[in-house]
Amino acid sequence: MSGGMPPLRDRHLAAGFIVVMYCLLGALAALLIVAAFSGRDTIAGAAGVAGGILGGVLGVRRIRRTPEEERGNTP
Template sequence: MSGGMPPLRNRRLAAGFVIVMYVMLGALPAGLLGAGFSDGSNVGQGVAVAVGGALGAAFGAWRIRRTPESEREDDGGY
């Protein structure tokens, strides 16, 4: 299979996939840190997960915009 998984060849689906992955990668360590430093309150952990997810989404969007257009192009060769 050359060119990756067929569903991810669509440019918008691939961008959404990247952002969702960075959201999860940001939320996981933030949630763990929030759980470790909180005094048993779920509010602190929830805020940490939300902030980590938002930072992860921002980082994912920044990475997509930073990638050269030629690398983001869908070649349409299904």
């Protein structure tokens, strides 16, 4: 791996970063969509949690589907 942010050179930290970012993006998207169509905070909160979980699952799936050569072989 050449370049990049120093903490993300370790592949486990990079994988964790990807999963956390997918969680946050999923939660944000779900909150914004539900808040636009519903004025209830409870539903928006539940949608945010569900979106975060779904985003995390998609992040893990993305990492597992990436070919080994592209993941980087740093120890």
